[in-house]
Amino acid sequence: MHEPFFGGNEKEYVLDCINSTFVSSIGSYVSKFEEELANYCKCDEAIAVVNGTSALHAALHVVGVKANDEVLTQAFTFVATANAIKYCGANPIFIDVEIDTMGMSASSLKIFLEMNAEIREGKCINKNTGNKIAACIPMHTYGFPVNIEEICEICENWSIPVIEDAAEALGSKYKGKALGTFGDLGVLSFNGNKIITSGGGGAILTNNPKYAQEIKHITTTAKVPHLYEFHHDQLGFNYRMPNLNAALLCAQLEQLDQFLVNKRELAERYKDYFDKIGVKFKWEKNHCEANFWLMCIQLESLEERNSFLESCISAGIMARPSWQLMHTLPAFKHCIRDDQKNAKFLQERIVNIPSSYRSIN
């Protein structure tokens, strides 16, 4: 579906890292990558971690999500988004998505809050459960930007911190600004199937120096710097990215712009073809720039989707449906949700088609 492509300085940097013997979390490639990523996304701070899921967990932790809190997100997402909320002992609330962006619907979010929430002592409280609504995680589905400005504005009115799940969206922009830099924090993934990869990896973006410092601290076991003592001032995590992975990633980031151009060319060819045969190929909205991480078509019905998938599989073409909706999975079936009309519509119709970088055109 999306193969990694190693066409740059990968071998040179990884070999250099091995020769240095600094293969673990202390090493120059980690800080080099963090600096280059922050520059690329035009934000103040980037912190590299072991994967996108741990990035989400650390981000939820620093905005203060605690056991029994509630976190707004979408059911139309990869399971990692909902898992990270559960790791904090909190519960997801699933808000419906929009058909065109496939991301959280700002109007559904607004309606849910107006009907179910109130502000008590500066905090947003779910009136039905009495629990705090402690964060909101919209997800930029397949690299298509959600209506992030409007979501941030609604959340600000309700005193809810925003964590963008931009795991799929490195290189995508909304009104010319990188995704992952609108919310209080943004999360990226560098898993093997993402647009650039470190084998496994993730990052947190933020313009808030307090959050950045706290994330660095808790992701390195909360160890207090000292000449020789091992003192840890709170419960910490071992989430920092190893230097070996960062070396690979530095080489990948150098090629990101080239990947984006190449993928857009493929997207344009797909669009021409699917327009001609009357199939909806998912495209970015006017003021948005998608990275076209996974390209999608929207078929007419569940029956058409299934027969398309079966034809592709028997022809040896990689194609797959979108994820099953979170509230239909055993771990999340008890969760609060709205009607999920659009999520259900998309889940029955969206198919991802081969989206890899092509070294030969």
Ligand SMILES: *Cc1c(COP(=O)(O)O)cnc(C)c1O
């Ligand atoms: C890939 C992904 C993540 C994080 O995945 P990791 O495999 O832990 O790096 C989180 N959310 C979404 C939507 C993803 O696609």
